[in-house]
Amino acid sequence: MEKEILAALKERISRQNWESWFIDFAVKKIENNHVIFEVGNIFIKDRLEQKFGKIISKVVRDFLGRESSYEITYREINNEPSNNENSKGALIKKRPLLITPLNPKYTFDNLVVGEFNRFAYNVFLEASKNPGYYNPIFLYSGVGLGKTHLAQALGNYVLETDPDMKVAYLTSEEFMNEMITSIKKGTTEEFREKYRKKADILIIDDIQFLIGKKAAQIELFHTFNAIHEAGKQIIICSDRTPQELKDFHSRMISRFQMGLIVKIDLPSKADLYKIGKKILELRGVEIEDNIIEYLVQVYDNPRLLHGAILKLIAYKNLFGEMNLSIAQSLIPNYNTTPKTFDEKIIIILAEMFECSSEEILSSKRTKNISFARKIGMYFANKYLGLSTREIGKIFNKSHSSVVQNIKQIDNALKDGNLVIKNYLKELNQKIKRFAEGKSV
Ligand code: ADP
Ligand code: MG
Numbered sequence: 001m002e003k004e005i006l007a008a009l010k011e012r013i014s015r016q017n018w019e020s021w022f023i024d025f026a027v028k029k030i031e032n033n034h035v036i037f038e039v040g041n042i043f044i045k046d047r048l049e050q051k052f053g054k055i056i057s058k059v060v061r062d063f064l065g066r067e068s069s070y071e072i073t074y075r076e077i078n079n080e081p082s083n084n085e086n087s088k089g090a091l092i093k094k095r096p097l098l099i100t101p102l103n104p105k106y107t108f109d110n111l112v113v114g115e116f117n118r119f120a121y122n123v124f125l126e127a128s129k130n131p132g133y134y135n136p137i138f139l140y141s142g143v144g145l146g147k148t149h150l151a152q153a154l155g156n157y158v159l160e161t162d163p164d165m166k167v168a169y170l171t172s173e174e175f176m177n178e179m180i181t182s183i184k185k186g187t188t189e190e191f192r193e194k195y196r197k198k199a200d201i202l203i204i205d206d207i208q209f210l211i212g213k214k215a216a217q218i219e220l221f222h223t224f225n226a227i228h229e230a231g232k233q234i235i236i237c238s239d240r241t242p243q244e245l246k247d248f249h250s251r252m253i254s255r256f257q258m259g260l261i262v263k264i265d266l267p268s269k270a271d272l273y274k275i276g277k278k279i280l281e282l283r284g285v286e287i288e289d290n291i292i293e294y295l296v297q298v299y300d301n302p303r304l305l306h307g308a309i310l311k312l313i314a315y316k317n318l319f320g321e322m323n324l325s326i327a328q329s330l331i332p333n334y335n336t337t338p339k340t341f342d343e344k345i346i347i348i349l350a351e352m353f354e355c356s357s358e359e360i361l362s363s364k365r366t367k368n369i370s371f372a373r374k375i376g377m378y379f380a381n382k383y384l385g386l387s388t389r390e391i392g393k394i395f396n397k398s399h400s401s402v403v404q405n406i407k408q409i410d411n412a413l414k415d416g417n418l419v420i421k422n423y424l425k426e427l428n429q430k431i432k433r434f435a436e437g438k439s440v
Contacts, residue, residue: 144303
């Protein structure tokens with residue numbers, strides 16, 4: 001029976017997929033009308049369930065009848081150090097670590113330091129002189145506030161001052177992709193070696209990408225432990241705090257917390273201005289100061305500022321001119337147009353959730369857009385005291401959907417959802433600044 005089931009399955013799956021995903025797929029047991037399959041690791045299990053669950057279920061039913069079911073189990077990863085250390089030692093010397101290229105512009109010199117990032121800057125500078133001293137370092141901030149820049153600055157500094165050091169910088173997404181490839185190619189051993197044994201400094205950026213990706217979390221956890229135990233430096237960058245990494249195992253979260261946790265705040269307008277000047281200086285382009293002053297009024301975030309400056313530079317290169325009114329028409333200042341809280345809330349939400357005001361007011365149900373709406377409705381109700389009818393008008397939604405949305409947020413908060421809490425806090429701060437007549 002086992003063989004028949006596998007053969008029937010193989011018939012329905014393309015050769016390429018079979019070779020990639022089913023290479024060690026086996027029937028472990030058949031109990032009555034329940035089949036237990038087994039694969040090499042949890043990652044393959046997840047993928048098989050997602051990608052081929054329907055086909056597997058259909059084949060099982062063909063054999064065992066309509067009521068039958070199946071499950072996929074996996075073999076636990078064996079983390080024991082392998083016993084042929086010597087041969088591997090030789091290998092390390094022959095094959096240096098492949099380093100993810102760093103952006104040469106991301107240096108400490110090119111980073112504007114102000115109150116908003118001074119602590120983080122000092123910690124990273126110190127760590128680049130004494131890797132492993134603070135370990136791990138967990139860096140978090142809102143998007144676009146300079147985490148990647150700072151982390152790579154450390155990498156650049158270390159490589160420059162000590163070329164023997166092996167720095168591995170990669171995003172958690174790249175880490176996961178590399179893991180997938182290694183599983184497909186059957187080179188997991190090499191993949192593990194690369195990070196667990198050969199990196200002196202491992203920087204994992206955008207860790208929040210691994211939310212919901214259990215297999216990669218587990219793999220990273222083992223990597224983390226191996227590197228940490230060896231006294232090598234680990235740096236994790238995240239757009240949220242360790243506690244907010246929902247669904248990460250508590251063991252992992254406490255690992256992140258056992259070192260130093262550093263945060264970058266929003267820069268002041270004066271700091272943003274310096275950042276704008278720096279961005280121009282690095283590109284060797286001159287743009288009048290009053291234009292930068294204007295941009296700083298529009299944005300409170302270095303990444304958005306950076307994007308706006310690139311837009312102006314592109315225009316200048318193309319048409320050979322640039323002045324304040326051109327800048328204003330290319331980059332309208334929505335901060336000054338809204339007169340009421342209602343309009344302002346929508347604009348702030350659009351900014352926070354990277355969509356347009358029109359989308360928030362539309363009937364689109366894209367995940368981040370409906371989430372933005374819910375947060376906004378809840379905020380308008382609980383923080384600004386607006387009635388659900390009024391909110392319906394502002395958001396262009398039916399009364400019942402307003403009530404429902406508010407309730408959902410209410411429930412999530414009762415369950416201790418910190419992400420939502422932080423969004424509300426951020427929204428509140430921005431609205432407060434607006435009320436005080438400052439640009440947001
Ligand atoms: P994050 O990783 O936090 O999302 P990035 O490091 O990608 O942010 O920063 C976004 C952009 O803003 C980059 O081009 C970066 O060089 C620039 N930037 C951010 N903070 C600073 C700063 N303090 N000084 C100079 N440039 C900065
Ligand atoms: Mg980043």
